[in-house]
Amino acid sequence: MSSTSPQPLLLDATRLAGLLEDIAARIGARHVITDAADLAPRLVEGRGLFHGATPAMVEPADTAQVAHVVAACAAAGVPVVPQGGNTGLVGGQVPFGGLLLSLRRMNAIRDLDPTDLTVVAEAGCTLHQVQQAAAAAGCLFPLSIGSQGTCQIGGNLSTNAGGTAVLRYGNMRELTFGLEVVLPDGRIWNGLSRLRKDNTGYDLKNLFIGAEGTLGIITAAVLRLYPAPRASATALTGLPGPQAALALFRRLRDVAGDALTGFEILPRFGMETVLKHMPGTTRALSGDHAWYALAELTSTRRDDDLSALALEVFAEAFEAGEIEDAVIAASAAQAEALWKLRESLSDAQKFEGGSIKHDVSVPVSRVPDFIAQASRLCEAHMPGVRVCAFGHMGDGNIHFNLSQPVGMDKQAFLGCWAAFNRLVHDLVAGLGGSISAEHGIGLLKKEELARYKDKVALELMAAVKAAIDPAGLVNPGKVLLS
Incomplete structure (x- = not known):
């Protein structure tokens, strides 16, 4: 890089x-x-x-x-x-x-239909604005990311944003029924369909979702809503390692099914960094643990006792040596405090100096292997580097971030980005993963995309770009190498 x-x-x-x-x-x-x-x-x-x-x-x-x-x-x-x-x-x-x-x-909510469970939002609406509009109608728009107060729907669509609820609800592709797009020649494609079934030719909307503005400019979207949850349980557990976290995830998924909305992990270094630097965060578990897992369960059935379900699973996991301690939020405020420990990590890392970031995904079953192998490779390459691997274990998306060794010059550390890319991305490719899970390609990963993406796929992408934007005037120089 x-x-x-x-x-x-x-x-x-x-x-x-x-x-x-x-x-x-x-x-x-x-x-x-x-x-x-x-x-x-x-x-x-x-x-x-x-x-x-x-x-x-x-x-x-x-x-x-x-x-x-x-x-x-x-x-x-x-x-x-x-x-x-x-x-x-x-x-x-x-x-x-x-x-x-x-x-x-362009920040209007054009329409919201709680029967169709759809909202038509313009591209300039913030994610939080859409979430609030859905909540006011007794519905849920489930996309949840740390920048939701400032990021906009057009950007969420252009990067196929993911976040903490992909496990249950999917990425923006799964949350979108239709789009309105201005094409590179100025024509307007009106694809604002709210239909769940429409087999009339190519699925054009998915060309533009995740294209990062290189094929056209999304101006509005029909987004999918869900009934608002009426019961929830949020729990933080301390664990000995990622393998134990995977075992706990499987236990919860087997019992809770779709009620398991999110499952996030972070290491001790990540937790210590948040508690050290982020105001308003407090330690939720006594003692230190090598790893932490944050799980959220939700249901539209008011009488579902999700806390009791979680306790039952935790008891079994404790007996199996998979967890060392756990706490279940007793109120919405406590649940928010637990989520703050996870959501503050990206900002907290800034206080530890330079950070080399990898937004990758591997099959869920390979997450522990990936973290262990990638950590060994990076620590051997640069003694003292501090691995901060965290994120969405439930869908296989790990933010494998590296904080600079204490006392090292920040720019000198960031200058090693390409070398770390090779270590991490080669491993990801070998595990059948992706070098970009939810952040996109942009400028940062163009060379990496060319290295790892299937060559025929790259040719098809270039052909699509040439067909829709032959002059190359819409967000030029992004995603694909010229």
Whole structure:
């Protein structure tokens, strides 16, 4: 991995001025932003790995305005880069000379139907906004990620976001019925279907979900809702290792079935880091444990005693030596406090210096093997490196992060990213896994995708890109190597 940003595209000044004048006439001059101070926060991704450039950010208010902007850019030969909440972790949202298109003004809930269990949300809605709209109607939109207060639905769709409830509800692909998309030539595809069965040709929506804005700009979506849970149980357990965590996961899944909504793991180093650096976090279990597992069970049946079910499973797991201690939240506030221990880990790592991150997935059965082997490889490569492997064990997605050795120069450590990639990603590939589970490819993993993805798959992806965006003007330079 290299944190070197691509060279910005050079745009013809006269052509650019005419383009911005045309766009301003359609969407309003105050929504064409050129001031450097206003643009600066939009040109850097959260970890500072990529620093972009743009002559202007435009903020259309509706789909017709987005279509006008895109069509005008296509006619002028100017690239356009869509951006949501700028919470992406692989640089896919950073522009390099093209026009930046912000969807934050497109933040309406167009419709919500509790009978159909659907909500039609515009791309600029925050995830939290959609969650709240669903809750107000007695429903649940189950996508849950740490940035849900600022990330936007368009970005969630473009990266096929996952999160802590994939085990029960799936990624954004499984949570989406239909899309509205502005194509690279400015045409609008209205695919806002709310049907559960529709076998009328190719499933076009799945071309755009996970495409990171390289095939078109998602402007709205029909999202799938669920009945709101009426019973829940959240528990934190201390365990001797990932193999024990896997055994506990299987016990819970065998007994609870779909009621097991989430199953997360984190190591002692991760727990210590959160407790040390994050205000408002408190130790939930006495003593230290090598590993921790956070499990959540939910049900729409009010009378389901999920805590009793969890206790029964924990008793069996304790007798088998799979868990060392456990606590079950006695209130919603206690459940929130337990989840905070897990959800604060990404932010807490920043206080421990440089962090080299791997967002990978392997078959659930191979998670313990992966963690053990990857840890040995990385620790042998750099003595003192601190492994922080955590995440969604229930669906096989592990954030295999490495914190710099104490006292090491941060930039020197980050300069070793490519070497660690080879160790971790070669192992992942050998286990039948993926180098990107939920964060996407963007700029960060383009070379890695080319190395590990099936060659025929890469050819098909390039053919799709060429067919839909032959001029290569929509989020150019992302995902695929040019």
